Amino acid sequence: MDEDAAQKQRLKAAVHYTVGRLCQDISADCEKQITKQTIAAIAETAFRQCDIFAKDLEAFARHAKRHTVTVDDVKLTARRTTALYNYIQQKSEELALNNQELKEKRKKNAAKRKSKDMEVEENELED
Amino acid sequence: MDSTEDDISARVLLRRVLHTELPKSPVTRSATNVRRSMRLKNTPGPESPGSALRHRLKKKLHESASLSPLPSPKRPRSALANTNPPVTAPSPVYDEDMTTRGLLRGIIQMETEASLLMSGQPALQESEPNQAESSAGERTEGLSGVELSDLTLNTEPLTQVVRGLSRKKPQRVFSVSAFEEQFDQLPDNTEDISRVFHKGDVSQEKGDASQVLDLSSDSKSGLNLTLKTPFVEKRIERAGLQRKVSNRRLQSVDAFDEAVQRCLEQGPNQDHSVFQDGKTLEDSSWQKFTLGLSDVTELYVQPKKDDTMGPSAENEREHELERPSEIPDSEPLIQEEKDHELESQDEEEVVHSSQDDVYLTPEDDIVLAPTQAMTESLPESHDMELQDGEFVEEVEIGNVVEIEYENVVETEDQEVVEIEHDSVEEVEDENVEDENVEEAEDENVEEAEDENVEEVEDENVEVENENVEVENENVEDENVEVENENVEVENENVEEVEDENVEDENVEEVDDENVEDEKVEDENVEVENENVEDEKVEDENAEEVDDEKVEDENVEDEEVVEAEHNIDTSQYLVQITRRAHRSEGGGAVLGIPGTARVTKSFGAGLNPREKDLLDFVDEGRESLQDIPDEEREPLGSPEFPPPHPAAELSTPEQRSQQHEASVAEDDDAQEELNQSEEEELMDSEPPNHSPQFPQEEEEEEDDDDDALSAELSMKTPAFVRQKRVFTSRTTQSTPTVLKEVNTGPAPQVAKRGPRQKRQTGVNVLPKSYVMSVFKHFAKTKVASDVYPAINEILKKYFERLADDLEAYATHAKRKTIEVEDFELLMRRQGFLTDTTPVNILIEKYLPMEYRKLLIPVATSGNKVIPKQRR
Numbered sequence: 001m002d003e004d005a006a007q008k009q010r011l012k013a014a015v016h017y018t019v020g021r022l023c024q025d026i027s028a029d030c031e032k033q034i035t036k037q038t039i040a041a042i043a044e045t046a047f048r049q050c051d052i053f054a055k056d057l058e059a060f061a062r063h064a065k066r067h068t069v070t071v072d073d074v075k076l077t078a079r080r081t082t083a084l085y086n087y088i089q090q091k092s093e094e095l096a097l098n099n100q101e102l103k104e105k106r107k108k109n110a111a112k113r114k115s116k117d118m119e120v121e122e123n124e125l126e127d
Numbered sequence: 128m129d130s131t132e133d134d135i136s137a138r139v140l141l142r143r144v145l146h147t148e149l150p151k152s153p154v155t156r157s158a159t160n161v162r163r164s165m166r167l168k169n170t171p172g173p174e175s176p177g178s179a180l181r182h183r184l185k186k187k188l189h190e191s192a193s194l195s196p197l198p199s200p201k202r203p204r205s206a207l208a209n210t211n212p213p214v215t216a217p218s219p220v221y222d223e224d225m226t227t228r229g230l231l232r233g234i235i236q237m238e239t240e241a242s243l244l245m246s247g248q249p250a251l252q253e254s255e256p257n258q259a260e261s262s263a264g265e266r267t268e269g270l271s272g273v274e275l276s277d278l279t280l281n282t283e284p285l286t287q288v289v290r291g292l293s294r295k296k297p298q299r300v301f302s303v304s305a306f307e308e309q310f311d312q313l314p315d316n317t318e319d320i321s322r323v324f325h326k327g328d329v330s331q332e333k334g335d336a337s338q339v340l341d342l343s344s345d346s347k348s349g350l351n352l353t354l355k356t357p358f359v360e361k362r363i364e365r366a367g368l369q370r371k372v373s374n375r376r377l378q379s380v381d382a383f384d385e386a387v388q389r390c391l392e393q394g395p396n397q398d399h400s401v402f403q404d405g406k407t408l409e410d411s412s413w414q415k416f417t418l419g420l421s422d423v424t425e426l427y428v429q430p431k432k433d434d435t436m437g438p439s440a441e442n443e444r445e446h447e448l449e450r451p452s453e454i455p456d457s458e459p460l461i462q463e464e465k466d467h468e469l470e471s472q473d474e475e476e477v478v479h480s481s482q483d484d485v486y487l488t489p490e491d492d493i494v495l496a497p498t499q500a501m502t503e504s505l506p507e508s509h510d511m512e513l514q515d516g517e518f519v520e521e522v523e524i525g526n527v528v529e530i531e532y533e534n535v536v537e538t539e540d541q542e543v544v545e546i547e548h549d550s551v552e553e554v555e556d557e558n559v560e561d562e563n564v565e566e567a568e569d570e571n572v573e574e575a576e577d578e579n580v581e582e583v584e585d586e587n588v589e590v591e592n593e594n595v596e597v598e599n600e601n602v603e604d605e606n607v608e609v610e611n612e613n614v615e616v617e618n619e620n621v622e623e624v625e626d627e628n629v630e631d632e633n634v635e636e637v638d639d640e641n642v643e644d645e646k647v648e649d650e651n652v653e654v655e656n657e658n659v660e661d662e663k664v665e666d667e668n669a670e671e672v673d674d675e676k677v678e679d680e681n682v683e684d685e686e687v688v689e690a691e692h693n694i695d696t697s698q699y700l701v702q703i704t705r706r707a708h709r710s711e712g713g714g715a716v717l718g719i720p721g722t723a724r725v726t727k728s729f730g731a732g733l734n735p736r737e738k739d740l741l742d743f744v745d746e747g748r749e750s751l752q753d754i755p756d757e758e759r760e761p762l763g764s765p766e767f768p769p770p771h772p773a774a775e776l777s778t779p780e781q782r783s784q785q786h787e788a789s790v791a792e793d794d795d796a797q798e799e800l801n802q803s804e805e806e807e808l809m810d811s812e813p814p815n816h817s818p819q820f821p822q823e824e825e826e827e828e829d830d831d832d833d834a835l836s837a838e839l840s841m842k843t844p845a846f847v848r849q850k851r852v853f854t855s856r857t858t859q860s861t862p863t864v865l866k867e868v869n870t871g872p873a874p875q876v877a878k879r880g881p882r883q884k885r886q887t888g889v890n891v892l893p894k895s896y897v898m899s900v901f902k903h904f905a906k907t908k909v910a911s912d913v914y915p916a917i918n919e920i921l922k923k924y925f926e927r928l929a930d931d932l933e934a935y936a937t938h939a940k941r942k943t944i945e946v947e948d949f950e951l952l953m954r955r956q957g958f959l960t961d962t963t964p965v966n967i968l969i970e971k972y973l974p975m976e977y978r979k980l981l982i983p984v985a986t987s988g989n990k991v992i993p994k995q996r997r
Contacts, residue, residue, distance in 0.1 A: 056955060063951050064939050076938050 015050075016043040053077060071095070137180060137237060144181025891921040928952070 019042050023034045060073040071092045078085045891897075894914050901917060902909045935948040953959040958968060969978050 059951055059954055060938060063935060063947065072938065076934060079934060 012043070012047055015047050016040065019043040019046060140177045140180035141184055143177030144184060147177060147181070891918055891925060897921070931955075 016039070020039050023039050023042065027034045056077050057069045057073045060076050061067065061069045064072070071088075075085070075088055075092065078088050894911075897917055898909065898911060898914060901913070931952055932944045932948050935951050936942065936944045939945075939948070950959065950965055953965070953968070959965060
């Protein structure tokens, strides 16, 4: 239990650090100051929201009778927030493309290898 | 067996015991001790049976005193009768418990052994073996000298106590003294046994003094008593249950019948002749009736009987005439009579006669009640009204109306009484109308009423109108009150509104008068006042119309009435229009009746909004006009329709069809409202009721439905309404809608046309329901104007809900929303957690029926008959 608590603390600290960095960038852009309490509040909120997300994602995955959380589950989670939803959708599409490309490459590679092998074999045979 | 003992019954023994034994303090021995002692003394040999008995009795008394009243008396009994009581009984139990059962058993056993009976000897001997176990053993023997003394001590006071305590039937307290008394009387042992038995039964309660008494009395008469409870007791019991029915009813029925017959006979002949006669006789006839209610009825009766057709008619006429002026009572009577008549007969021209008859028939006290009020108020107007030839019609109508009204009035009675029937006729008509509507009586009557009303108005524009109006209002009010106080108020409001709007003809004057009258009287004072105000302003016609409307409203308000009302109102409207044409104030009348009706409905639905009512009234009139009576002139204000649906909603179920028809008429504008309401109602249904949605749609089509439901919802408690709505909805399918549509005249349809665009989700849920729920959860007061905001919120909520559910279903690659989708939703909403499973929530919040649906249980859907537990 302590371990979990310690783990949690570390995670929170990590989140807090990241949020702080982000806020720094934003404040630089807006040329406004962001107080520490604000950062702490944002960090805490983000942390709890992660918890909620995780539970929801798990519930969605189970709802779809799957054991793995997929992009669809994520999309379902974010459907209410339009901006985020759109963003996620774009990203997912890109990922899908990438995946496809990767697959194609692999196929090509596989094909090339096969041809090479064939050639090698032929060569060998020839030789 | 004992030679001597055998012959002696337990009673005798007891008596002996009592006499012989010296009073002693109760022995506080435990039953077991007693038992032991008894057992030890198995054989009563050493003791005489009497002593044994005494012991037993004492013990029992003692025990009963210590343990409970019941056991003790039994014990002595059992002891007495106890030949082998313990045999069968689980004696140890009985000993401790001293149950009636044990005692009875003992008695029974006693009986069987008749000869042995109480004498302790034989019983004791027999009981010996049993004694070990049974209390009987104790009883039989246990009596020791000490015990006996206890018995004596206890028995005497007990008896007295018992006597003091009267109980219901067969309970009998065991009292030795009583016992002895009876015993003396009883020549037989058997009888004693029976007695004892009874007593044993009775002994359960010490406090059954009555029983003791009964025993004594029974003994005399009922030596042959069986185990049944004495007759006296039964009677006594029944007496309480008996209802003291007033004789009035009887009279009224008879009188009514007479009246009816008379009317029938007189029928068409009388209309005018009678009418005229009435005029002349107005004063005289009326004067007779200025008596109290009872007198009035009597008077009414007499004239009927004595008078022939003519005179009766005259009387009626007079009544009518006088009604407004003199006899407020008469009107109600008349109305009531009319109502009755109406019911019995379709409007008859003889209405006049009928009216008279109606009056005459002391139909009910109720009838009287109104009449009294009538008399009290101003009989004037009525006379005036009657004067017209139309009066005849009116009379008829009025009679009918009156009859109806009276009926209504009866219900309202008190109210009526208060309300002065200035416009008896009017009131009658209106009342009749209302009643008709309510009672779904003959429409004709209404017509008659209308006519009468109209006529009356025409004739006695001012005075009569006023009176009539007052009466009508009163009547209406009364009607309203009877049914819904709120409704009444509304009605009045409506009336007022109507009146105001109507103002066509000397309404003002009349109204004022009526208003005044009303105010004075009824409980509905509020309503009346309203009416009065309105009435004054409005014309007689208006009043009538208003009254009618109010009546209508009242009717509508009343859910029960509503169903009828719808039909009636529609019919009524027709009549009204007819009358309107006839009378000068045709336009006004038309308007009024229409509005009246509508307003009434509104009134029902919108209690708090008097102003609205006024508007509604106007609108109602208009709507009414639109309704089947196209002839009517659109009086009203456009606002009318909206309120109507509300009213309609109040009684969606009852009036579903009728209402729809009427509503359809009224509410073009209301359709939306109704629809929205219906929608709301429908929406309100939990998802489980999704199947109902289709129905809702159907219903939505019908404004009426909406209106009905809305009204209904507003009136009845939310949950009830919900149920009703559902049931109505479910029951109402397209066919009903179609029916309504079909029944509704063209104008209705036309009216609907413009409004028809049904806005789905205009009102997600019925306002009343929403407000009630909201107020329940809100700690503070809630204003009703928050409803629109709540409505929006609800709309969004449900939309989002449906959206989420759809997303979940799609996520699971399904096309149908299932329960698991809902579970997921609840989890997201936070209702469900890892610790609270769905079933818990189901059990917590849903009613049993739903629970069974959702949670499969072994018995769900099956008929399981539990084992009989013995």
